[in-house]
Amino acid sequence: MIGPVVAVSGVDVVRGGRFLLRDISLEVSAGEHWALLGPNGAGKSTLLHILGAFGHPTHGTVDVLGARLGRVDMRELRTHIGHVDPRHRLDLPLPVHDVVLTGLTNTPELDHRRTYTRAEHERADDLLAILGMADRRELRWTTMSQGERGRTLVARALMAQPSLLLLDEPATGLDLAAREQLLAGIDQLRSQVADLASILVTHHLEDLPTSTSHALLLRDGRSVVQGPVADSLTSTTITECFAHPVELRRTDGRWSATSPGQRGPN
Template sequence: MVLQLDNVSLKKDGTWILQEVNWHIEKGEHWLLFGLNGSGKTAILKMIHAEYFPTSGSVKVLDKKFGKHYLGEELRLKIGFVSSALQEKFHHNDSAFEIVLSGAYASVGLYEKPTDEIRAKAIRLLKEFGCIEYGDRMYESLSQGEKQRILIARALMANPSILIFDEPTSGLDFIAREQFLETIEKISHEQNAPTMIYVTHHVEEILPVFKKTLLLKEGQVFSSGPTLNIISSESLSQFFDLPVRVHWENERPMLYRVKSS
């Protein structure tokens, strides 16, 4: 089991952010975490990353149970993050290559001298994701799509067991978004691919590889199960409290509002 959240609740500043959340992910599964803004998605991610600890309930990540094991750099190295929010934390004068290298240490910034082996791996990843031509450029000078590719390379530097994509297509145009999603699909087919969690509130981003879905609403699990069952007209109409229609084409869904006559 890669992730176990059992009856997890979280209170911050007197407000319940999560309530009685249950979520189990087995190795090799790829999950979609779907919810509107303010649903508690970020809180769950911070809990997985050992930044938040539950007010009640049990959390176990990669066989490390919160409260019984030391949770620090060792755990965070096993969890790769691809998030636009990371971009704000990087140093302005870091090159794309340095950003990728920092992933080997799960650090924001490069504070250790990378070994030849680590440098070689960073170069291989830059080539694999089509980033090598701008590896020496300042990260802040890159386009949003180029930045996201660099973040994927960075996330894979430490051979993570879990790879989390947190609203990763924010700011991308249609072409850049589809190129980015193709990269995710490519990762899923690699041997020993990490367990992936894709977090979004955009139905059209859901790839066939994410065969299971958890719907989160107002800090509670609304439903979870096979994506084809969860991302359906009936299920999402109940979820949104609004009549909607889901149309699947080429194993990708599209969402439409059903207008009342």
């Protein structure tokens, strides 16, 4: 697409007389992969909710995929946005492959009025393979582990070939191996879909994929810093954002954070 994938300008969100977001501006271009970081209550989910076309700002403007919120059919816009929400509601024992296919309509179940093409079935299998789920076709949603669900939801979000992928704490609850597989899968997807833009919310720097290119740090609804990771992800910015002394390191593309003076005997 021409122009930014996301353009946020002067956004406030006020609920019950309280500013949940204050004067947020942000521009995300195709091919950029943003981390949205901040302590509990900073406003991360509130911002992602709006970018996912689930809500409107109180003041300011938000354009997503070239559409101005408030002037478009939000439901239609949502079908062009891949949204990975760990609170995805599904109570049916759907096979993993079918869960991925529901991403085409962004519905909880398969749309039985619709025919799913052979290419769509193949795409579901390809996405599951990228996310390390190729050998788990017999799994059903109701008995899947949290890690299996997390990876399935990323594949589901990508079925409709969105230009924007929103990931809300995708690594929460995953064991070490599942997290590493998920992050490797996200890195692989990002390299395969050149124009994809994404925004990933997390509290944990260890949960950032190596392909993360930019970061927005929020505190009390305000932007502390934003921009390319070389400038925005430093010990100083993270210390300020979390109001806690933090030493940040980057090794082989991955970040880790510790409090100074709390390292062990080695």
